Amino acid sequence: MYKYTSTCIFIHTSFASLKLWKSHNQVIRMKQQRHTAIRELLVKTTVASQDELRTKLAERGFHVTQATLSRDIHELRLSKGPAGYSLPGGDDADEDALPGIREVLHGFGLEVRPAANLLVLVTTTGSAQPVAAGIDYEDWPEVVGTIAGDDTILIICPDEHQAKTLKARIEGYIG
Secondary structure, eight states: OHHHHHHHHHHHHHHHHHHHHHHHHHHHHHHHHHHHHHHHHHHHSOOOSHHHHHHHHHHTTOOOOHHHHHHHHHHTTOEEETTEEEOOOSSTTTTTTSOOHHHHHHHHEEEEEEETTEEEEEESTTOHHHHHHHHHHHTOTTOSEEEEOSSEEEEEOSSHHHHHHHHHHHHHHHO
């Protein structure tokens, strides 16, 4: 009886993890498709406002909230001028406008400590919030979410193995 019960629990946990993984991959695919649709819209038409962009995306089957659209605009590095939104220019100047997560962690990260499936990232005073936002925008599969204080970030990982993987990556970036 015990052997059967533990097998059922293991199978159930494995299916739950598989569903979570599939769900995460579907979200990533949907985001990539939405970003492609935004790029296509901006190449073909003029979009004067977020609301207009949201409406045009809905016509293509992408129903998004204002918060999601704001994140998309940030991630795509769109700019807004008198004619509306536009894609970043072809030169590399826009790529250099914001530092990448490597530079952010190297400049502001001090230490990372493990705690089971959690990581505690210690940063310089006042930098935890922007560093956590940078980690969130990376959309790493090892990160379920972050909580930031003034100089400390709690990084929640799905399991201990992924926490160890992420800890090694962050330590490499910190230097």
